[in-house]
Amino acid sequence: MPAIASHNSIMAVKSENAGEVARSNGGSTPQKRRLRSDAAAVENMSPISTPMKLKPPRRCVNSSPNSGANGIEMEINEKLMSARKSPVKKKLCDSFKSKPNWNPQDVEQMSAVREALHVSTAPSTIVCREDEQKKVLEFCKKNLEEEKAGSLYVCGCPGTGKSLSMEKVKHYLVDWAKEAGLQQPEVFSINCTSLTNTSEIFSKILLKLQPRKKLNGSTSPLQHLQNLYSQKLHSSGMKMMLIIADELDYLITRDRAVLHDLFMLTTFPFSRFILIGIANAIDLADRFLPRLQSMNCKPLVVTFRAYSKDQIIRILQERLMELSYIVFQPQALELCARKVAAASGDMRKALSVCRSAIEILEAEMRESVSKMNSASAEQGLFDQQAASAFEFFNSQVRVDHMAVALSNTFKSPVVDTIKSLPQHQQILLCSAVKFFRGGKKDMTVGELNKSYMNICKTSLIPPVGTLEFFSMCRVLHDQGVLKVGRDDKLKRVTLKADESDITFALQGVRFFRNCLQ
Amino acid sequence: MGKENPAAEKASNLLRSRLCDPNFVVKHLSDSPDSNYSKLKFLVSSSVTEACNNSILLLGPRGSGKIAVLELILTDLLLEYPDTISVIKLNGLLHSDDCCAFKEIARQLCMEHQLLFSKMASFDDNSQFMIEMLRECGLAHKTIIFVLDEFDLFAQGKQRLLYSLLDAMQSVTSQAVVIGVSCRLDADQLLEKRVRSRFSHRKLLFLPPSKEDMQRLLEHILSLPVDSSLPHAYAVEFNKKIKNILADGRFKEIVNTLVNLDSTVNHLLRFLFLAVSYMDLESGFLSFENFKTALSNSHRQPKLECIKDCSILELYILVCLKRLEVKEQNSYNFNSVMKEYKSIHDSFQTSDYYSRNVCLRAFEHLLQRELICFTDNRGYSQSVEFRPVKLLISSIELHQGLKSYCSCPVILLKLVER
Numbered sequence: 052m053p054a055i056a057s058h059n060s061i062m063a064v065k066s067e068n069a070g071e072v073a074r075s076n077g078g079s080t081p082q083k084r085r086l087r088s089d090a091a092a093v094e095n096m097s098p099i100s101t102p103m104k105l106k107p108p109r110r111c112v113n114s115s116p117n118s119g120a121n122g123i124e125m126e127i128n129e130k131l132m133s134a135r136k137s138p139v140k141k142k143l144c145d146s147f148k149s150k151p152n153w154n155p156q157d158v159e160q161m162s163a164v165r166e167a168l169h170v171s172t173a174p175s176t177i178v179c180r181e182d183e184q185k186k187v188l189e190f191c192k193k194n195l196e197e198e199k200a201g202s203l204y205v206c207g208c209p210g211t212g213k214s215l216s217m218e219k220v221k222h223y224l225v226d227w228a229k230e231a232g233l234q235q236p237e238v239f240s241i242n243c244t245s246l247t248n249t250s251e252i253f254s255k256i257l258l259k260l261q262p263r264k265k266l267n268g269s270t271s272p273l274q275h276l277q278n279l280y281s282q283k284l285h286s287s288g289m290k291m292m293l294i295i296a297d298e299l300d301y302l303i304t305r306d307r308a309v310l311h312d313l314f315m316l317t318t319f320p321f322s323r324f325i326l327i328g329i330a331n332a333i334d335l336a337d338r339f340l341p342r343l344q345s346m347n348c349k350p351l352v353v354t355f356r357a358y359s360k361d362q363i364i365r366i367l368q369e370r371l372m373e374l375s376y377i378v379f380q381p382q383a384l385e386l387c388a389r390k391v392a393a394a395s396g397d398m399r400k401a402l403s404v405c406r407s408a409i410e411i412l413e414a415e416m417r418e419s420v421s422k423m424n425s426a427s428a429e430q431g432l433f434d435q436q437a438a439s440a441f442e443f444f445n446s447q448v449r450v451d452h453m454a455v456a457l458s459n460t461f462k463s464p465v466v467d468t469i470k471s472l473p474q475h476q477q478i479l480l481c482s483a484v485k486f487f488r489g490g491k492k493d494m495t496v497g498e499l500n501k502s503y504m505n506i507c508k509t510s511l512i513p514p515v516g517t518l519e520f521f522s523m524c525r526v527l528h529d530q531g532v533l534k535v536g537r538d539d540k541l542k543r544v545t546l547k548a549d550e551s552d553i554t555f556a557l558q559g560v561r562f563f564r565n566c567l568q
Numbered sequence: 569m570g571k572e573n574p575a576a577e578k579a580s581n582l583l584r585s586r587l588c589d590p591n592f593v594v595k596h597l598s599d600s601p602d603s604n605y606s607k608l609k610f611l612v613s614s615s616v617t618e619a620c621n622n623s624i625l626l627l628g629p630r631g632s633g634k635i636a637v638l639e640l641i642l643t644d645l646l647l648e649y650p651d652t653i654s655v656i657k658l659n660g661l662l663h664s665d666d667c668c669a670f671k672e673i674a675r676q677l678c679m680e681h682q683l684l685f686s687k688m689a690s691f692d693d694n695s696q697f698m699i700e701m702l703r704e705c706g707l708a709h710k711t712i713i714f715v716l717d718e719f720d721l722f723a724q725g726k727q728r729l730l731y732s733l734l735d736a737m738q739s740v741t742s743q744a745v746v747i748g749v750s751c752r753l754d755a756d757q758l759l760e761k762r763v764r765s766r767f768s769h770r771k772l773l774f775l776p777p778s779k780e781d782m783q784r785l786l787e788h789i790l791s792l793p794v795d796s797s798l799p800h801a802y803a804v805e806f807n808k809k810i811k812n813i814l815a816d817g818r819f820k821e822i823v824n825t826l827v828n829l830d831s832t833v834n835h836l837l838r839f840l841f842l843a844v845s846y847m848d849l850e851s852g853f854l855s856f857e858n859f860k861t862a863l864s865n866s867h868r869q870p871k872l873e874c875i876k877d878c879s880i881l882e883l884y885i886l887v888c889l890k891r892l893e894v895k896e897q898n899s900y901n902f903n904s905v906m907k908e909y910k911s912i913h914d915s916f917q918t919s920d921y922y923s924r925n926v927c928l929r930a931f932e933h934l935l936q937r938e939l940i941c942f943t944d945n946r947g948y949s950q951s952v953e954f955r956p957v958k959l960l961i962s963s964i965e966l967h968q969g970l971k972s973y974c975s976c977p978v979i980l981l982k983l984v985e986r
Contacts, residue, residue, distance in 0.1 A: 209765035460769045471775040474828040531752040
């Protein structure tokens with residue numbers, strides 16, 4: 052049993068570490084921190100952190116820069132799919148001969164896993180977005196070569212990798228320009244949420260273009276730019292500029308002037324910049340830039356679709372590939388990917404769910420360690436053997452951990468809170484539900500009070516006074532379950548929580564079940 | 569007698585200071601390993617030690633101890649990791665405007681790190697400053713903990729503050745933890761979709777304590793320490809009496825009545841404070857009657873007490889107003905009340921028929937006592953008789969008040985019941 056034997060050796064180390072883990076990690080933190088700062092330093096030196104084959108795209112026409120990685124991944128994927136069928140842990144371990152199980156009590160391993168799954172860790176290669184990146188890259192390359200201006204609009208739901216891909220495109224483009232012997236373009240990326248005034252974007256662009264020239268007070272930055280680009284004299288000899296504007300919909304004002312002007316700048320005859328706008332709305336270009344279509348210079352639209360289940364699994368595996376041990380059961384990853392893909396296809400959510408599943412496993416291990424520590428002191432060696440087998444069984448993140456993490460993320464806390472409300476507030480909600488079943492939209496507080504008193508009378512519970520009733524309504528309003536109008540002539544009350552949620556939450560109590568039938 | 573008094577007073581002071589100190593109660597409630605305290609502490613301390621970013625939302629009704637637990641955790645963490653944490657506190661009631669919020673963040677950061685803060689810095693400068701401070705603190709391995717109280721109020725408007733904070737946490741260089749505290753259960757549904765995508769969906773629910781926990785808490789709060797400066801025999805006797813009261817069935821009923829109305833810890837503490845204030849300082853012990861008085865005093869009905877003090881004519885006027893309201897007239901004033909009063913007198917031949925001037929005096933009394941009020945804010949030029957009024961007391965309260973009135977005319981009860 053090679054796998055378990057190797058795990059036993061880890062167990063020997065673990066028994067030393069267990070004491071350490073119980074104390075606060077004073078000693079090991081500086082080492083971890085140093086690792087992190089080293090990583091940061093390395094990153095700063097070489098912004099293109101892809102250690103692998105960045106073949107200049109010109110040479111490989113049919114393959115994207117990530118093709119090398121993809122080939123290896125396909126193999127591993129197939130292995131995983133075949134290994135999924137076997138239920139016994141030992142067989143699973145044997146199929147990944149090179150990768151042992153992880154030891155969740157090893158602090159270094161835990162922090163490495165956490166870091167690999169953190170949203171802020173930009174992966175070295177971006178998988179599943181090769182087509183989109185290629186499209187954008189080709190557009191930019193074409194415009195750079197011809198020294199023409201152009202605009203591009205990148206859209207998609209949040210968490211689909213737009214900003215990340217644009218960062219990579221930026222670096223690729225600069226390198227490519229260097230290798231192709233063209234003049235390197237200036238790159239200016241801005242997040243439009245940081246602008247107080249939407250027209251500030253023009254002054255910022257101007258500042259980047261001509262950092263030393265002082266602005267003439269009479270012309271606005273926009274006019275200045277427009278002048279610059281409509282005359283050949285000024286613009287020849289200027290570098291091409293690549294502008295990446297993130298969260299473009301913050302530039303939309305009532306008269307839509309700023310957005311329009313920004314895109315129109317690319318249509319000037321001697322304009323020299325390539326504009327890439329990123330936003331969530333798919334039809335932003337159609338709705339807010341109608342004039343551009345009539346001039347036949349509509350921006351190219353690249354849609355980043357929401358991730359599918361397979362893509363999510365691939366991305367997660369890509370992140371975990373760098374680690375030399377297995378953390379997740381494949382079924383757990385698949386469950387996570389399925390649920391997230393069905394809900395929104397947002398990669399950040401998937402990563403967050405995986406991290407909370409790890410925390411659940413950690414909490415479980417801590418509890419079981421404390422139990423074992425108290426039990427094994429009495430019963431000696433026999434239990435220790437059972438304990439080691441037990442720990443081995445527990446050391447991967449299983450489907451039930453993932454299920455708990457998913458329910459924590461996707462469940463709303465309304466049902467739990469209603470279950471734990473005090474009795475009179477539950478009766479209040481019950482009476483509101485009964486009243487609104489009749490089809491009315493809202494009611495006054497007085498009517499609600501009457502309905503509440505009726506229910507209390509039928510069940511011989513003494514009702515609370517009016518003052519307390521009003522304060523209960525207020526408390527429920529604060530929690531977002533009920534909606535009570537301001538101090539109008541007659542305060543109107545509407546139910547905000549879903550009726551089925553309330554019925555589900557209260558079904559455990561027979562009294563409410565009968566009441567709500 | 570004289571010997572007991574200073575001890576009783578000291579005991580009363582001790583109990584009351586305990587009840588006013590949130591830390592005392594929260595510490596007791598947070599002892600178990602799966603309490604919210606330990607979960608939150610584990611999350612924040614692991615974010616600090618592993619230098620990764622995290623965000624979490626604390627949800628629960630008002631008075632359930634969210635801020636108390638958070639404060640306890642922050643003081644503990646500041647002791648454990650003295651130089652690696654700085655705490656920035658914002659409140660949604662004060663700083664929901666983005667400019668104010670960034671200014672406040674910049675000011676608190678400047679205070680923490682002893683930099684000069686300029687009030688004239690613009691919004692741009694402040695946000696740049698925050699991002700740079702996050703980066704610097706990340707390189708220096710310090711974590712900044714942002715506490716956003718009344719989180720749902722930050723989610724109004726363009727949510728720029730939330731977006732910048734959560735977006736800054738997506739980069740590797742910053743180390744921050746964002747803790748949002750809200751009483752709205754759907755606080756994360758209020759976020760825009762791109763802000764929600766950056767938020768890590770961790771929610772910690774603060775539910776009211778179970779009955780056993782409540783019992784243990786009561787005992788813990790009300791028992792005097794035996795080895796303190798209080799006389800030993802007195803403290804032991806006090807604790808014994810408390811144990812007897814707590815085991816009494818009637819006391820459990822009182823607690824049940826309280827909890828059925830509002831099960832937050834805060835509510836219970838206020839009740840206990842009232843009870844301890846009623847402690848008889850001569851005998852120096854808490855008795856069951858103290859708790860009963862406290863209960864009846866915390867469930868007051870001011871409007872009913874008001875009605876008990878009204879005269880019969882005033883009751884007539886109230887009933888007339890109620891009938892007018894039921895007839896769904898849009899607005900009524902003193903003249904319409906007089907008409908109704910006359911019609912009642914005509915149909916039922918009551919003996920209580922007073923002249924117009926006397927009724928006007930009674931009407932003004934009701935206005936002063938705020939059982940009725942004017943509905944318009946202008947019209948000071950008009951006299952009292954013509955201005956529209958409305959009732960400030962509901963029909964149920966009126967009904968109850970009439971029933972408990974000692975010599976209420978039967979006709980009034982009949983009229984209200986219809």
